[in-house]
Amino acid sequence: MNYHRFDCIIVGAGGAGLMAALESSKRVGTAVVSKLYPTRSHTGAAQGGIAAALANLEHDSWENHAYDTIKGGDFLVDQTAAEILCREAVECIYDLEHMGLPFDRTAEGRISQRRFGGHTKPNPNYDPTAAPGTEAAKPRLPVMRACHAADRTGHMILQTLYQQCIKQGVTFFDEFHMLDLIMVDGECRGIVAIEIATGELHVFHAKSVMLATGGFGRMFKVSSNAYALTGDGPAIAYRHGIPLQDMEFYQFHPTGIYRLGILLSEACRGDGGVMFNGKGERFMEVYAPNLKDLASRDVCSRSIYQEVRAGRGVDGKDYVYLDIRAETINKYKTSPTGGTVDSAWVEKRLPDIIDFARTYLGVDPIKEPMPIQPTAHYAMGGLPTNLNGQVLRDSQGDPVPGLFSAGESACVSVHGANRLGTNSLVDLVVYGRRTGRSMAAYALDREFKELPSNPEGPTKSSIDSLLARPRSEPWVKLRDEMQATMMDDCGVYRTEESLTRARDKIANLKERYKSVGVSDKGSVFNTGLLEVLELGCLLDLSEATVAGALARQESRGGHSREDFPDRDDSRFFAHSLIWRAGDNQANVTYKPVDIVMIEKDGEQVPKYPLEIRKY
Ligand SMILES: Cc1cc2nc3c(=O)[nH]c(=O)nc-3n(C[C@H](O)[C@H](O)[C@H](O)COP(=O)(O)OP(=O)(O)OC[C@H]3O[C@@H](n4cnc5c(N)ncnc54)[C@H](O)[C@@H]3O)c2cc1C
Secondary structure, rough: OEEEEEEEEEEOHHHHHHHHHHOOOOOOEEEEEEEHHHHHHHHOOOOOEEEEEOOOOOOOOOOHHHHHHHOOOOOOOOOHHHHHHHHHHHHHHHHHHHHHHOOOOOOOEEOOOOEEEEEEOOOOOOOOOOOOOOHHOOOOEEEEEEEOOOOHHHHHHHHHHHHHHOOOEEEEEEEEEEEEEEEEEEEEEEEEEEEEEOOOOOEEEEEEEEEEEOHEEEEEEOEEEOOOOOHHHHHHHHHHOOOOOOOOOOEEEEEEEEOOOOOOOOOHOOHHHHHHOOOOOOOHHHHOOOOHOOOOOHHHHHHHHHHHHHHOHHOOOOOOEEEEHHHHHHOOOOOOOOOOOOHHHHHHHHHEEEHHHHHHOOOOOOOOOEEEEEEEEEOOOEEOOOOOEEEEOOOOEEEEEEEOOOOOEEEEOOOHHHHHHHHHHHHHHHHHHHHHHHHHHHHOOOOOOOOOOOOOHHHHHHHHHOOOOOOOOOOHHHHHHHHHHHHHHOOOEEEEHHHHHHHHHHHHHHHHHHHOOOOOOOOOOOOHHHHHHHHHHHHHHHHHHHHHHHHHHEEEOOOEOOEEOOOOOOHOOOOOOEEEEOOEEEEEEEEEEOEEEEEOOOOEEEEEOOOOOOO
């Protein structure tokens, strides 16, 4: 048996995992296990920016940021967690700067910031009696809060954190794929992983284990997510009886490249880009009269669907245009400063986006608009955690001893029903850091506990039986059917009927999955085997997502039920917890949202009173 022992084992080398590793390795032995080479993690694909109220270009405050985050999440956000996020964001950005992250700069040498959807400040000249459409009639105005390195912010964060981890002596197991958690009496004592190059199993014995395995957008047909985003961490925990939180809230980003889903960052609109329907109308004026193209993502994605349904897609098809030409930005006066810009400015601000469009679409965005459609982008739900990254096993807040999570695999919950752009990267660094600290403290407090005999046994027998199976149906067919079902029946819009269909279909796919085989029976780089195992994870998470969506009979944030079009705070102002109950069955329970109270006129009142979300 290949046996390794570390105080802390971190599964995942994206922003969340690396930030945690940097912190925990200051105090205890730490290893990072990653199925990808670390700098290939999806964090490296993040484009537009990372939010923090630095107030480098205009007045801003962490309180403004917290309000926007809570409203953006349609009030399903845990408010203490959001306040911590927005307060600690500022310090984290300076930490990253001191680590050497090459942010873009203002003329004065400060970190540059840009606008992003849903990030606002109060309008000092607001007048509720002003004529609609005028500047004074807008209660809030866009604010420049997204720190960025051109449109390659995530790449720079990932490279910076990786370099720091190497400098600090963190041990890396690259291209090791975690297949199971070692759980004893409800406590996590390590993981089992397969070394991709050799097919050998390895046992990692630990006091603290962190799941930082990122998102699971590959359950949908059109997605911005990399192929490796298959939700292994949450799926494996779910199989061990740990609940998943708020899975019905999956974000569709409005501007994916038509049919391919490749992301065209919201920075396009932050920097002045405008969306048009097939009739050349700036349709966001109708759906979000104040913030227009800078409304939150769920609002923009639904608006695109509405336009397409009304026959106003381009050429009657299911896409619209995103236009970032300098002449358009000048015509609509949407540049961040309100002044005029030229093509060279656009090229400098959005170099990768322009490159993607030229390469994948054959369209030059300097000269023509780009065809776009909503693309599955971000999981608001995931493993429930407390403020220190401990995974929770029930609605009372009891932690699973030894198990931690942060980043997209976790749900702390700072994004509620809809995440604002640039709030994921900041979640990674703020909660990655907190989790790293708490894992180290947990490990320092404890001795290693014994592992069961033969801890890799169950993993070995399931791989052996998969390899021994004769090839029946191709697994790729199952994956395609799952992705089409989730896209069509559990996508931007949902109904009881579509979700019931999705539930039955996923159950059917899970049955068929039991007999799929793989053609490669070898042990060296058997990627076919690993993809089948990843598909198993996606099927489990699809089951949980559909169960959450079916149970939530309201529309809130990224979850839009056509049969229940309104938000229903009397019944559903609560987080869902989704539990595996037998082979093809998931149960749903609810737990309250955390609310911050303040004193006003001698009374305790909510600091962020519920309001109907308008942009
Ligand atoms: C195209 C794109 C652009 C984005 N732009 C922005 C942006 O501008 N601003 C913003 O705030 N957010 C953005 N996001 C969202 C943000 O990038 C992600 O939510 C975030 O990077 C997730 O980080 P993470 O550390 O949780 O996981 P990831 O960076 O996805 O890393 C996951 C890690 O887990 C490892 N792993 C997974 N499964 C296993 C396993 N079984 N065994 C071992 N290792 C495993 C992988 O190897 C990888 O290292 C964007 C997302 C996309 C897809």
